[in-house]
Amino acid sequence: xxxxxxxxxxxxxxxxxxxxxxxxxxxxxxxxxxxxxxxxxxxxxxxxxxxxxxxxxxxxxxxxxxxxxxxxxxxxxxxxxxxxxxxxxxxxxxxxxxxxxxxxxxxxxxxxxxxxxxxxxxxxxxxxxxxxxxxxxxxx
Numbered sequence: 520x521x522x523x524x525x526x527x528x529x530x531x532x533x534x535x536x537x538x539x540x541x542x543x544x545x546x547x548x549x550x551x552x553x554x555x556x557x558x559x560x561x562x563x564x565x566x567x568x569x570x571x572x573x574x575x576x577x578x579x580x581x582x583x584x585x586x587x588x589x590x591x592x593x594x595x596x597x598x599x600x601x602x603x604x605x606x607x608x609x610x611x612x613x614x615x616x617x618x619x620x621x622x623x624x625x626x627x628x629x630x631x632x633x634x635x636x637x638x639x640x641x642x643x644x645x646x647x648x649x650x651x652x653x654x655x656x657x658x659x
Contacts, residue, residue, distance in 0.1 A: 529649035531567075534605040537594070537649065539563040541605075544592035546571070546642075548583050548611075555582070561590075562628040567644040569607055570614075572628045575636040583611040583640060590642050595652075603651040609643035 529537070538544075546557045557579060562570050569590045573579055588611045595602030614620050623639045630637065 525652055526650045527653060529603065529605070529651055531647045534607075534647045534649035535563065535567050535644070537603050538569075538592055538605045538607070541592035541594060544569070544590055546579065546583065546611075547589040547591060548579075548586070550578070550582050560628055560631050561592075562626075564627075564641070567647070568609070569642040569644065570623060570627050571640045571642070572623075572630040572634070572637055573640060574634050575613075575638045580613060580638060580640065584613050586611060588642060601652055603649060605647065605649035607642060607644045607647050609645035611640055611642045614639040614641055 542560060543558055544561050546559055548555055548557075559571050559573070559579075564570050571579075587609065590607045591604065593602060593604040614623060620639060627639055
């Protein structure tokens, strides 16, 4: 449904489809009791969870392991005044299962940064929301 503001709510399946095409997203979490946002590359796993690859000793791992975070990705076209945004909210956890870790080494994301002691962080897709902005024409 398109609302009068030009936004259309996206269902879970459409959100995950769009998310699967995005190369970069943002992890939203709390660091030292303040909001923090970190852009990261990622992959979407078969169950709809977001998977990141980072260093085991990173500030990100210390801040998100075992807590609820948000993850956002989007794609916008300023000239057309259109685009979409998807937010996944869920518990983040370092993947500790050895079989799962080995599978993610084959199928998961590759960090764009050199890593020491790389680990995977999974963000469960407990809540998935999204919206699309359709071309609303020329504005002021």
